[in-house]
Every structure is written in structure tokens, then in C-alpha cells.
Amino acid sequence: MSTEVRVPTLGESVTEATVATWFKKPGDAVAVDEMLCELETDKVTVEVPAPAAGTMGEIVAEEGATVGVDALLATIADGASDSAAPAAKAEAAPAAAPADSGGEAVDVMVPTLGESVTEATVSTWFKKVGDTVAQDEMLCELETDKVSVEVPSPAAGVLSEIVAEEGTTVDASAKLAVIGGATASASSAPAAAEAAPAAATSGKDVEDAPSAKKLMAEKGIDPASVKGTGRDGRIMKEDVQKAASAPAAAPAPAAAPSARTPVTADDASREERVKMTRLRQTIARRLKDSQNTAAMLTTYNEVDMTEVMALRNEYKELFLKKHGVKLGFMSFFTKACCHALKEVPEVNAEIDGTDIVYKNYVHMGIAAGTPTGLVVPVIRDADSMSFADIEKAIAEKGARARDGKLSMAEMQGGSFTISNGGVYGSLMSSPILNPPQSGILGMHKIQERPMAINGEVVIRPMMYLALSYDHRIVDGKGAVTFLVRVKEALEDPRRLLMDL
CATH class of the missing domain: 2.40.50.100 (RNA polymerase II/Efflux pump adaptor protein, barrel-sandwich hybrid domain)
Structure with missing residues (x-):
């Protein structure tokens, strides 16, 4: 069993x-x-x-x-x-090869491409007609508008025909190639056995990832110069990307793609081409989808941070001693947003078809920058949490985000998002909605500015606030009201305690 x-x-x-x-x-x-x-x-x-x-x-x-x-x-x-089962299977494979084919050709078809994906483009063939292939060995790579898909061989034999050449667009049920029959398959086992030592010219007997081979070919990188981190020293795509970004002699410049501004050979030799990570591709797609889908507008205000800063300075040591976590500004902003969302619930809603779904809870997304891109961990039921609970959750989620250990569940289900560009020095920005949410608050740098208060010019620590919202759900009045309520709560934090 x-x-x-x-x-x-x-x-x-x-x-x-x-x-x-x-x-x-x-x-x-x-x-x-x-x-x-x-x-x-x-x-x-x-x-x-x-x-x-x-x-x-x-x-x-x-x-x-x-x-x-x-x-x-x-x-x-x-x-x-x-x-012994694996060994038995491995030993049985060569003997089974002739019987597998039985004189019949095996079609290589486009694999399942995923939900809503109907076509793909053949980007690279790793084998050519006449090559011996083993079962499950990668034959080619397809590119869709979402991911790259590698196509394994359905049987051992010889690649006798390539139906869809590189650059061809194929649908989800198309035939890509044909694996030859009994005669070709009968010789495939010894041929494969002889091919292993021949392929080991780089000093190892493991097959590099096909995507890594493709990238090395594109960049003109010698496999011997790449240190593989895969099992048994196998070279993975990330290894090639790392090698390409390391200081080294620049490869011969490739012809400039037609979509780019023409560059000289000297300019091309000083450029670096790195394939976008899947995370970065997803970020790019989702942000563009957000712009294309939502009727997004941004409204601005400013908040005097004097009272929050004074309260924080007064209690930060006592807070740390009691709760074991520092008192930051994010808990004040989270509390202020939860307070405002109760008054303007449409900012905490989303569109589902022709319905509007109002959330009777606040699952707060806290945008966090990581070495690989922006992620948004979600603090669930933030509206029922204390300042200490919020600070602990933010610290824990932030650390997990930086270490790349966030689970999918921790980044799903958010109903509203806060993005703090101020930590990077941003003075003003228009945040992009995190779909399907209808609101996102942008925090910015605290900067001392001269302000007119009661007829006098005084210096105050000021922060610009930005609320981007989906105008399909949220009217201008609701958006402005939300931002004013956040401003009022931060300028007089006692309002949060009294639910005013």
C-alpha cells in the first residue's frame, strides 16, 4: 500500500x-x-x-x-x-520502454492551463526532432498571460515530430508534438543511459531545471559558472538570476526588442535583463486590474500629530513594560480607521456582481514592503482589538512578511487597507486600491510645518492623509467624512475612548 x-x-x-x-x-x-x-x-x-x-x-x-x-x-x-519500490521502478524502466510504445506513436498535448486560460504561446523547445526522451522529461515551455507551464513527455521514446514550433499560439486542446513508436522507443533506454555521462560535462549527473536552461541560453551564461542550489546541485532559475546579477563580464549584447527604444551596442552591454518574479508579475497585474476595474478617486486631508505624539511619548515606556511591545503610530491609525468605518460603512464594503456586501467587521490589511515586493498581511477583527493586541499583531505579521513566511490565509479576506509610505519618506501619494476592497488609507511622513492656529503661526508636526476609494460604492461625501473622522480621532485621541 x-x-x-x-x-x-x-x-x-x-x-x-x-x-x-x-x-x-x-x-x-x-x-x-x-x-x-x-x-x-x-x-x-x-x-x-x-x-x-x-x-x-x-x-x-x-x-x-x-x-x-x-x-x-x-x-x-x-x-x-x-x-525497494523506487529502485525496482528505476530498474524496470529501461526494460519497459520497448513495451510501453508497442509500435504506437504518443501525442504530446497542451496540459491543463488553469481556470479561465484558453490559450498559450510555445516559448521554448528543450528537445529537437530525433532526440531521445524519457518519460516525464521536460519537452517544452508554454507561456500564458498568468504563468509559464512546462510540458513533460507522456512516454519514453524519440521526439519524432514537433507540431507547434516556438512562437506558435495554441489552444487548450492542441497537439504539440509526437513521441515515436516501438523501434525508436526500444533504443531509447540504452541511448538514455549513454547520454547521462555525455551530459555530465559540467561535472554533475543531474538535469538542470528547464527554465534555468532557458534563462542561461537567453543571457549567454555558462552553466559551469552557476552554482546550483537544487537537489544534488541542480541549477534552478533563481540560481541563474543570482549569477546574472553578480558582477561579471557582460554577455554579448542581444538585438534590441522592437518594443523598446533602440539602444547602442555600448548601452546594451551595460544593461541587465532580469525576468520578473511571479510575485512581482502578480502585483503588477492586480494593481493594473484595480485601475481598470474600479472608479478610483483620491481625497486628501492633513492631520496635526501633536496629541498622538504627546500621548505616545508619555506612555511608551509603561506600555512596553506592561505589554512587551512598543507603542507605535499604526495602532492609533488602525483604531481611528475602525472608528470611522463604523460611521461610513460603504468604505468597508465591496461589490459582488450587482450587490454591495457590507462587512460588519474590520479585517485590516497592513501593507508591508519586503525584499521581494509588497505584501498585505491581514489583522482579523481589528475593530475588537486593544492597542496592545494591534501592535503585537503588526509586529508579528511584519516580521513574518520580511522572512517570507506568511501563509496565504494571512493575506486574504481584508476589508480595508492602510499603507504607510511615510516610513520611506513619502510626503504625498495616491495609494492604489487593493481589490475587491473599496478603500485604502495612505499615511505619509510627519513633517514640521508652520500652521495658523487661533490667529497665530505655530510650528506643528503635520501629516498628509490620502484616501483612495471606489466611487462606484463610495460617494464623495462619504469619502470626505471618513477622512475627517480619522483626522478628528487622531487630533484628539480621547474621542476613541468615548466612541465619539
Whole structure:
């Protein structure tokens, strides 16, 4: 008996992941919940635990493979008695090759591309006609408007025909190529065995990730100069990107793409081309979708931070001593927003078809910058939390965001977002909505400015506030009222205690 290891739920709107690293190999003993492999999505890294104890059996999805939700990753043999299964399968493969084909050709079809994706473009063929291929060896890579999809060989044999050349646009049911029949397959096993030493000219006998090969070819990088971090030294796409960004002699300049402004050969040699990470691609797509979908407007105000700063200075040491966390400005802003959202509930709502969904809770998104891009962890039920609880949650989520350890669940379900550009020195900006939310508050740098108060000019610590809102739900009056209520609560924090 064996237990299947499948792709776990990846989270809302995430349908695919890439197998980044296997921590176990066939024949290894595994314990229940021991980490078997790591998957990368366009948002987070997901670790896959063992669903049962036993011996690692067959690895179905190798490193670099793109898999969908619930796809089979591997099998775990029950008990030590089955530990020889992987070896037996490996030894049986060459003998089975002639019988697999039986004189029949096998079609290579476009794999499932994911929800709402109907076509793809053939970007790269890793094999050419006449090459020997093993079952599950990567044949080509397809590009969709969402992700890149690598196509494995459905059988062992010889690539006898390529139907869709590079650059061809294919639909979800198209044929890509043909794997040859019995004669070709019969010779594939010894040919593959001889090919391994020949391919090991770089000093290793493992196959680099196809996406890494493609990137090395594009950048003219010698595989011998790249240190692989995959299993057994396998070169992954990230390794190539790292090598490309390291100081080195610039590769020969490529012809400038037609969509770019023409550059000289000297300029091209000093440029660096790095493929966008899946996270950055998702950020770019979602932000543009937000602009295209929502009727987004921004209203501005300013807040005198004198009272908040005085209150914070007075109680910060006592607060830290009692609660074990520093008293920052974010808890004041979170409380002020929760207070204002009760009065203007449409800012805490979203559109679902022809309905407006009002939220009787506040799940506050706190935008956080990380080395890989912007993420928005969500503090659930922030409206029922104390100042200390909010500060602890912000500190914990922020640390997890910087370490890349946020789960999908921690970044979903937000009803309103606060973005603090002031930590980077921003004086004024127009934040972009985080769909499907209808409001986002932008905080900015606190700057001393001369203000006219009671007929006198005084210096006060001022901050510009910006509320971007979806005009389809929120009218101008509601947006201005919300921002005024936030301003009033911050300029007189006692209002928060008395619910005024």
C-alpha cells in the first residue's frame, strides 16, 4: 500500500505552483508531518508535509515542474518493506520502454492551463526532432498571460515530430508534438543511459531545471559558472538570476526588442535583463486590474500629530513594560480607521456582481514592503482589538512578511487597507486600491510645518492623509467624512475612548 502526496490548497485565486525543492529522495524514511518539499506560488512559499509515515516512493513532480491544486507530487510506501519500490521502478524502466510504445506513436498535448486560460504561446523547445526522451522529461515551455507551464513527455521514446514550433499560439486542446513508436522507443533506454555521462560535462549527473536552461541560453551564461542550489546541485532559475546579477563580464549584447527604444551596442552591454518574479508579475497585474476595474478617486486631508505624539511619548515606556511591545503610530491609525468605518460603512464594503456586501467587521490589511515586493498581511477583527493586541499583531505579521513566511490565509479576506509610505519618506501619494476592497488609507511622513492656529503661526508636526476609494460604492461625501473622522480621532485621541 502507498499514500499519495498531493498539492495542498494554495489559497484564493492561486491555481498553480512550481516545485522548488525536494527535501527527500526515493528510498528515504519519512515521518508524519515531516517536510517533503517546497512549492513556490506567485505569492508565497508553501511547505508540503508528509501525510503518513513510511518510505519515500516515487517523485512524480520533479523540481521545476509546474503543478495545479491537488496534483500528485509523490507517493509514500507504507513501512520499510516497500523501500525497494523506487529502485525496482528505476530498474524496470529501461526494460519497459520497448513495451510501453508497442509500435504506437504518443501525442504530446497542451496540459491543463488553469481556470479561465484558453490559450498559450510555445516559448521554448528543450528537445529537437530525433532526440531521445524519457518519460516525464521536460519537452517544452508554454507561456500564458498568468504563468509559464512546462510540458513533460507522456512516454519514453524519440521526439519524432514537433507540431507547434516556438512562437506558435495554441489552444487548450492542441497537439504539440509526437513521441515515436516501438523501434525508436526500444533504443531509447540504452541511448538514455549513454547520454547521462555525455551530459555530465559540467561535472554533475543531474538535469538542470528547464527554465534555468532557458534563462542561461537567453543571457549567454555558462552553466559551469552557476552554482546550483537544487537537489544534488541542480541549477534552478533563481540560481541563474543570482549569477546574472553578480558582477561579471557582460554577455554579448542581444538585438534590441522592437518594443523598446533602440539602444547602442555600448548601452546594451551595460544593461541587465532580469525576468520578473511571479510575485512581482502578480502585483503588477492586480494593481493594473484595480485601475481598470474600479472608479478610483483620491481625497486628501492633513492631520496635526501633536496629541498622538504627546500621548505616545508619555506612555511608551509603561506600555512596553506592561505589554512587551512598543507603542507605535499604526495602532492609533488602525483604531481611528475602525472608528470611522463604523460611521461610513460603504468604505468597508465591496461589490459582488450587482450587490454591495457590507462587512460588519474590520479585517485590516497592513501593507508591508519586503525584499521581494509588497505584501498585505491581514489583522482579523481589528475593530475588537486593544492597542496592545494591534501592535503585537503588526509586529508579528511584519516580521513574518520580511522572512517570507506568511501563509496565504494571512493575506486574504481584508476589508480595508492602510499603507504607510511615510516610513520611506513619502510626503504625498495616491495609494492604489487593493481589490475587491473599496478603500485604502495612505499615511505619509510627519513633517514640521508652520500652521495658523487661533490667529497665530505655530510650528506643528503635520501629516498628509490620502484616501483612495471606489466611487462606484463610495460617494464623495462619504469619502470626505471618513477622512475627517480619522483626522478628528487622531487630533484628539480621547474621542476613541468615548466612541465619539
